[in-house]
Amino acid sequence: MPEPLPVSFYLSRPAEVARNLLGQRLVCDLAGQRVSGIILETEAYDGEEDGACHARSGKTKRNAPLYGAPGYAYIYFTYGMHWLTNVVVCPADYPAGVLFRAVLPKEGLGLMQVRRGSQPRRLWCNGPAKLSQAFGITGEQNGLALYDPESPLRIEAGIPVPDTVVKTGPRVGIDYAPEPWRSMPWRFWVDANYFLAQA
DNA sequence: TCTTCGATTGTCT
């Protein structure tokens, strides 16, 4: 059984952690079945100064996990129907996190298909709320330690990703944010074909 | 207490 990534992995600057999470494996053990996928897309949210971060207006009941220790899950409900999954980064008291926007399904495909309503496989995990649904992630998993081997939700080492295949751009769905935050290139992604080509 | 709106998705035109 592979060990999860260590807590130290989450201590770097949010954008750096977001970049380094590409290629790693998101794992979820619920319903007695292991579901996992290779992380393809992430976004970084960096502190109260970041006009797009949930912590932009200070600490609240909802964003409290962001102010906690690194390596923990920050999962929140939005649009009245969707759960979005993040991992808290940076030392405690500095509110920052990385949102998981897409993964490449690897294990537990049957369960994912059921949870995603039998849509085509390429549509199972190509969005932050979609992957949460495919993995069975809800508020129940909020606050879990992603570096704990005993945790039902965790992140394990995956396949290293060279800079040559990493793309960056502005974050999605944050038109309300003022500049320069709206345009910060804190969204990172890799084409799924890169991993499909790996034996 | 009231109002607004979201780190989205699926459907319809």
Add this chain to the structure above:
DNA sequence: GACAATCGAAGAA
């Protein structure tokens, strides 16, 4: 490309 779904958190009153 436009827009409804759906509800709790956050901010205003």
